[in-house]
Amino acid sequence: MVGIALLGAGIFALEQHLPAIEAAPSSFELKAVYSRSQKSAESLASSSSSSVDVYFDTPAVEGKSLDDLLKREDIEAVVVVLPIPAQPGVIRRAVEAGKHVLSEKPVAKDVEAARGLVSWYEGEKRGELWAVAENWRYLESLEVAAAKVWELVTKREGRVTSFRLERFGFVAEGDKYFNTEWRKVPEYQGGFVLDGGIHFIAGLRMLLAAGGEEISSVACFSSLLEERLVPVDTVHAVATTQTGRNGTIAISFGTEFKRGTQIEILTTAGSVVWTPVSVTTVVKNEKGEMVEEVKEFKAGSTGVDREVVAFGEAIRRGSLEARQTPAEALKDLEIVQGLLESGEAKGAVKNVGP
Incomplete structure (x- = not known):
């Protein structure tokens, strides 16, 4: 012990x-x-x-x-x-x-x-x-989703064609995390987009990696929807992988009337849609018919x-384990910073990584 x-x-x-x-x-x-x-x-x-x-x-x-x-x-x-x-x-x-x-x-x-x-x-x-x-790399639902992507690419010989990350939510004025002084006046880039948004980027990277892909560049527009959530609370971006596959990233902490987190990986052999409480896989059976499989998970797990x-x-x-290494965490940060820097530059393409 x-x-x-x-x-x-x-x-x-x-x-x-x-x-x-x-x-x-x-x-x-x-x-x-x-x-x-x-x-x-x-x-x-x-x-x-x-x-x-x-x-x-x-x-x-x-x-x-x-x-x-x-x-x-x-x-x-x-x-x-x-x-x-x-x-x-x-x-x-x-x-x-x-x-x-x-x-x-x-x-x-x-x-x-x-x-x-x-x-x-x-x-x-x-x-x-x-x-x-x-x-997030220890969420059971993400582990299952990554295994499904791996199966599509490896066992079914598919390849990733596109991807999507959407996370919308609202940090209310009474939110316990907002009411910590170091978050109210952040001495770091991105505010909640860095502090919380890095989770969603880690999840996206985990699923893309299962399909043999890694984000290499981003082009982003950022905004501040709630003035108290400085310096920005929302990013919308196009991301490109090292093989040229394009996808979208939308993360917002300032959207009051839309909630939820979802990551979708599209391949030539099927698709995987992940939420914290479900993994939905769609493939074709031997008859060429679309077959949907849904696996559900207990709400509230954090993976800690x-x-x-x-x-x-x-x-x-x-x-x-690779998923706990500083090098892996650095890759998450490189993408978040790329999003923020591209947003500041009004959508200029930013390469991420070494």
Whole structure:
């Protein structure tokens, strides 16, 4: 069993990571929690089902700082769930202290910072694992959808012809995520389009990868429909893969009267439509008739519990699954930043990737 600490006491840390860690007793033993303020750290600790040590930097108390936590030899791993701009510095400190790290998405606030962090980590050549938590890659429904796309392309010898990502929703003024100060006045590009939109890009990339495709360029128009959701809340784009297949991306956090998330992959052998609670596959049978298959999933799953377990397994194994690597998270960020930069340039085509 690995001793672990939870760094961050925000909504996602409290509602998702804390219960996920505590639900994996064969992998982890939660020993400590940290937040920048004593009040928030103690609040998080009070929500734990076990007695944990509390660390904070404000006010300054001897033996209670993040550095003090990272010095503990019985803590082998940390989960970093802090505001986006604060993540890279804490990741570095934790790795340098000899800890395995699972850090929340996005990998950094922009591609430049992310590439620098990934380059630094890879150059360290140390034994510590650094995984990036993109919980959508652990949604059971997405895994099934990816397997269906793979079957169409591999077993039925199809090829991807087009694709579509649509996510519409509305961040209300009373939304719990909106009412965090670092989100109200974001010190990073894209606002909710980066913070939340990167999930949808990760999902699209996962399904395209199952069909042997990767997005290589985007042309986007962006807008701000709700003035409080600065700097932008909506993007509409055309995306092109490395083989020249075109598809569309629409992500909005400012559309009040349309809700839902859907990804569609079209191939010459059939189609797959994914939502968080269903996977619909359409193929032709031996008679040439269209046959639809629908598989449904339980609502409310986030995938965090499964990604935490995967992190524990990676520590035991000594290597990460590809879907938790910083390199994979960097590709998600490159596409989101490409969308934002293209939007700023009024639809200019932006290449994404190295």
